[in-house]
Amino acid sequence: MDAQLKRGVLDVCVLAAIKNEDSYGYKIIKDLSPIVELSESTLYTILKRLETAGMLVVRSTEFEGRLRKYYHITPRGMQRILDFKNEWKEIMDIYSFIGKED
Amino acid sequence: MDAQLKRGVLDVCVLAAIKNEDSYGYKIIKDLSPIVELSESTLYTILKRLETAGMLVVRSTEFEGRLRKYYHITPRGMQRILDFKNEWKEIMDIYSFIGKED
DNA sequence: ATTGATACCTCGGTTTACGATGTATAGCGT
């Protein structure tokens, strides 16, 4: 999928990936891979960004000798998802316009 | 609408705006404004980009003393629209994923 | 004469996806 098209949706995808159950970086990538491909460098950048924005909180744990950071969505993060859904109507209007009069 | 969300769709919007009838910069902005807001600086950047990519061709004319550059879509530009429509399924999958299990 | 609409364009800032690269542990096959 085109990199430009991902902008604006990747953030929300990551939030959606942790919405129902806390998750960690490596697992988020695996879970999202059937839906959207994203690299590790991109994911960790997004996670840092969302944390700074207060849309998720981090809890560092140790799992089988390896560091594992669990991410938990905040109310602000949930709101971000709702905002995106409200914006979806506009996206659909754009699609209708593009497909008009073939 | 969020600037990031526009990426990847604005190009196609501009192509769609000239798809059925040749148009010029100022008019394209007016025609698109109900669908997507975009600034002049953005539009002219996009037009130059699409021209370089061979997706449209330009014809300069004079209209009531003012310069007016008409843009005409090429087969490659039409193909770009088709490609976008094929990518739409992936976008819908993303939306389904985000809305899943509320 | 001044304002607003029409019509074009450029520059710099900011955001963001991604490849390349680095660190470290655990487990498996040879």
Add this chain to the structure above:
DNA sequence: ACGCTATACATCGTAAACCGAGGTATCAAT
């Protein structure tokens, strides 16, 4: 013992692209 793969984190530099601010110019209306 050694290498490879999977797991799991992180940083850096690059390129793409939207936009505000600013610039130029014509024409109509006040």
